[in-house]
Amino acid sequence: MATQSNEKQKADWRKWYHEHKEERKTQNRAYWRRFYSAHREIRLEKVKEGRQKVKLEVLTYYGNGKLACVKCGFTDIRALTIDHIDGGGHQHLKEIKHHQGTNFYYWLKKQNYPEGYQTLCANCQFIKRVEKKEWSNQYMK
Secondary structure (H helix, E strand, O other), rough: HHHHHHHHHHHHHHHHHHHHHHHHHHHHHHHHHHHHOOHHHHHHHHHHHHHHHHHHHHHOOOOOOOOOOOOOOOOOOOHEEOOOEEOOHHHHHHHOOOHHHHHHHHHHHHOOOOOOOOEEEEEHHHHHHHOOOOOOOOOOO
């Protein structure tokens, strides 16, 4: 007998759930809008921490286990970047549709750190571009 009432409750619940889909969406949206507004600063701080963490992980991985430029040893994270060893980074970023740094870091992590990248400071990366003529024609004019 108890099983039948449980089955009826489940059926009633499913029916209500489907009949009130739009109402639930509206209530849910309103709840989350209030929640996000009330906790905006905390959310922004958590997002910032997450981005910093993934940047640190990726730069350390491609820095051969150190958070440093593989050419000169510079360690200030603000100037460290990911470099495509064989060039073609701009075109590659267009292809994978990750133009901004953090998105690219997430992509690298999701791809299980593929080969062909290294951590360079902005200075070393610029020097490499000039020496290997990696600049497109628009920059050389």
